[in-house]
Amino acid sequence: MYIKKFFRHPGFLLGAGLIGGMVLFYGGKRGTEVTSTDAFCASCHVHPHATDSWKQSTHYDNQRGIVVHCVDCHLPPHGFPYLREKVKTGMRDVWSTIAKDHEKINWEEKRTPEAAERHTYQASCIDCHSNLFPRGLSREGEEAHLYFSDHQNEISCVRCHLQVGHYKEGALHAHNVDFGKQTPVSVKVFTEPAQVDTFVSFTERIPGTTVQFDMVAIPGGTFVMGSPENEPFRKPDEGPQHTVHVRPFFMGKVEVSWDEYLAFFTQTGGAGHGTQQEKGVDGISGPTPPWGDPAQGWGRGTRPAITMTWQAAEAYCKWLSKVTGKNYRLPTEAEWEYAARAGTQSPYFFEGNPKKYSRHGWVRKIVSPDTALIGRYVVYGMNSGGKTAEPAGILPNPFGLVNMLGNVAEFCSDWYAPEYPAAETENPAGPADGTEKVVRGGSFMSDAADVRCAARDYTRTTDWLKTDPQMPKSIWWYSDCRHVGFRVVCDYPVQKTK
Numbered sequence: 001m002y003i004k005k006f007f008r009h010p011g012f013l014l015g016a017g018l019i020g021g022m023v024l025f026y027g028g029k030r031g032t033e034v035t036s037t038d039a040f041c042a043s044c045h046v047h048p049h050a051t052d053s054w055k056q057s058t059h060y061d062n063q064r065g066i067v068v069h070c071v072d073c074h075l076p077p078h079g080f081p082y083l084r085e086k087v088k089t090g091m092r093d094v095w096s097t098i099a100k101d102h103e104k105i106n107w108e109e110k111r112t113p114e115a116a117e118r119h120t121y122q123a124s125c126i127d128c129h130s131n132l133f134p135r136g137l138s139r140e141g142e143e144a145h146l147y148f149s150d151h152q153n154e155i156s157c158v159r160c161h162l163q164v165g166h167y168k169e170g171a172l173h174a175h176n177v178d179f180g181k182q183t184p185v186s187v188k189v190f191t192e193p194a195q196v197d198t199f200v201s202f203t204e205r206i207p208g209t210t211v212q213f214d215m216v217a218i219p220g221g222t223f224v225m226g227s228p229e230n231e232p233f234r235k236p237d238e239g240p241q242h243t244v245h246v247r248p249f250f251m252g253k254v255e256v257s258w259d260e261y262l263a264f265f266t267q268t269g270g271a272g273h274g275t276q277q278e279k280g281v282d283g284i285s286g287p288t289p290p291w292g293d294p295a296q297g298w299g300r301g302t303r304p305a306i307t308m309t310w311q312a313a314e315a316y317c318k319w320l321s322k323v324t325g326k327n328y329r330l331p332t333e334a335e336w337e338y339a340a341r342a343g344t345q346s347p348y349f350f351e352g353n354p355k356k357y358s359r360h361g362w363v364r365k366i367v368s369p370d371t372a373l374i375g376r377y378v379v380y381g382m383n384s385g386g387k388t389a390e391p392a393g394i395l396p397n398p399f400g401l402v403n404m405l406g407n408v409a410e411f412c413s414d415w416y417a418p419e420y421p422a423a424e425t426e427n428p429a430g431p432a433d434g435t436e437k438v439v440r441g442g443s444f445m446s447d448a449a450d451v452r453c454a455a456r457d458y459t460r461t462t463d464w465l466k467t468d469p470q471m472p473k474s475i476w477w478y479s480d481c482r483h484v485g486f487r488v489v490c491d492y493p494v495q496k497t498k
Contacts, residue, residue: 032083035090041070044093049107049166056167068128073120073165077127085121109386111168116158120165125157140174144469151466159467159480170297177289180265193324199248199492201400207323209263214253215490216400218339220246225337226420227454231347232354238454242422244334250490251331251339254391254402255410256316258300261308264316267323269476284319287312287476291468296482298387304408304485306388310437310459312476313411313486320488327491330413333456334428335489336440340405340453342398347452348405349397350377357382357448369448378406380451384444405441405451408485412438416458436461443483459484 034040042051054060059068074089076082109115132145148155163171190205190212205212226241227234268286287308294307308316313330320328331339340349347354350373355361357374359382368382375383376395388407396402414430416438421431430438436458442451449455464481465473478484 032086035086036069036071036075038070041074044090044097053166053168057163057165058167059165068165072128073124075124076121077124106385111162111166112386113156113159113162116162117156120156120158122152122156129157140469143471144467147466147469147471155466160469168297170293172292175289175291176293179290179294180262180269193326196250196326196490202250204324204490206260206263206320208267211259211263213257213260215250216253217492218249218251218335218399220248221338221343222246223338223341223343224345225334225454227347227452231452231454233358233360233449233452234454235456237418237456239419240422242420243425244338244428245426246332246335246338247427248492249331249335250492251335251399251401252487252489253396253400254302255304255408255485255487256313257302258295258305259302261305261316262300264319268315268319284315284322286315286319288474290477291470291474291479294477296387302390302392303388304403306408306482306485307478308485309461309474309476309478310411316486317488328488329491330411330486331489332427332429333412333414333438333440336410336412336487337453339399339401340397340441342401344398344453347454348374348377349453350374354449354452359447360449374448374451378442378448378451379403379444380406380442380446380448381444382448386444388444405453406446407444409439409441409443409446409457409483411459411484411486412440414438416456439484445483 038051054070059073071082071086075085132149133142137145144160148157148160160173162168163173187210189210190207192205193207194202194204196202199217201215201217203212203214222243222245224241225244227238228241229239231238265287268284269288290307294305295303296306317328317330342349352373357369357371359369371382374380377397379389379394384407391402391407394402394407397404412430414437415432415434416436417431417434421428424430439457439459440455442455450457460481464478466480468474468477468479473479
């Protein structure tokens, strides 16, 4: 009886509650400390480069001897949000360690700004870097941080500083003044462009370079532009469907490659401009040096050129017209869709329901889509590995064009409008004016729903220049768009420009 009274005494209950609370508090605190160490994080993290790249980064290897720990970036700075995200992150990492096949994970694909934004916290960056204008900050840094201060809800720190937490060799966040400089090679250069007198496919040669590329003869014809209302994943701007006629034209077999674009860059941009003047076509301005690496570290060569602005693509076409004596330009939207369909009227130029190929829908989140057929014709989100690809290995459409629906999206000459000007049926060129340009075709980032022949998109000039630290921002390079390139067309009959 006395024992029962003792345990029920208010004083005992209060004391037990205090002791229990202290145990929970200090135990929880100690548990949080132990599970927040770098060693504990590394014991569960399965990606092989995390610790090594962190120790090579400026968050570890710096002159001040300051070490920025895993939780300093990958969790919110303080309080309940810290604990909440810690539990969520811990559960996710434990599940990944136990259940996932680590050998099948493409770690390079996850080292992107989009992925980093999901695993870092803006508040944590600012908690450490409270002074955005420290002594010694460069002029470009001041301009960039001033822009960031006015747009904190629109742009993240990792968009510009992706490599500060995990080092990546070759990554550059500065003016790339050496971009496009090539070591001279003792290979015979072309002195004359291709001569085109008949409507057959030909190989163009760029005079003064070793670069050549294939142009495909696209016969004129009539087709139904846009998608029917019952097509899976159709968007409102893909209509109304209307019949369009296009004249014959030549089109690049593949997108403009880095080899081709760098020929333009070295002859017209930066230090190469003097060479261009000697050739007598100095009226074409060329790109200034880019900020960072436009090729994203993926390689150049025959990979499609990316990150140039629509204006830069236009300048390339004018330059190419000058040096070859033909009329090269960007395709109209109607020409692009006509060439992509290549005589077909289905969602793709090959067989298949978009629902079968897409990851949209809860079923496809569990059961992977069928990629066997679409993967033969399209480089897209399911087979790209998160980067552009060389054209080899991709099958052409019935016209002989490669990567029309994927690899990189492509600029068109038209202004964008949310619906087609249905009155234009003969060689339509789109609206008379607008604010953004049409972009057609999917990219290495796209779902199968967005690589359909009728899928449309448009430039987003402001959004694609947010991390450009220059004032004014570049008219030549997009800092935040790595999935768009372009393909050229050439008029027929060939109109001499010289």
